[in-house]
Amino acid sequence: MDWLERLAEERIREAMERGEFDDLPLAGKPLPLEPNGFVPEDLRLSYKLLKNSGFLPPEMELRKEIVSLKDLLSTVDDEGERLKVRRRIYDLALRLDLLLKR
Secondary structure, three states: OOHHHHHHHHHHHHHHHHOOOOOOOOOOOOOOOOOOOOOOHHHHHHHHHHHHOOOOOHHHHHHHHHHHHHHHHOOOOOHHHHHHHHHHHHHHHHHHHHHHHO
8 A cells, every 4th residue: 555545544534533424415325326427418318329229339349449459469479460469459549549538
């Protein structure tokens, strides 16, 4: 545990001892999390329709392909093929970055 984590844990413990968390709303209950809480409100219906149809949003498709290629990279022995896979991962990462900045 680094110093920042230790400091945060210490501050949280001190606040708990002072009872600062005792009167929080929903104390002892699960937090009501929205399934698409990170998706902009105007896109939620579209994403839900895509999900129900078996499709993923473009950024999730890219992430899924990147993870698959990283798994493949660990099994490829040929250096030329490894270079091709690395380039593909890099290209997909760039596309994902551009898509997320939009």
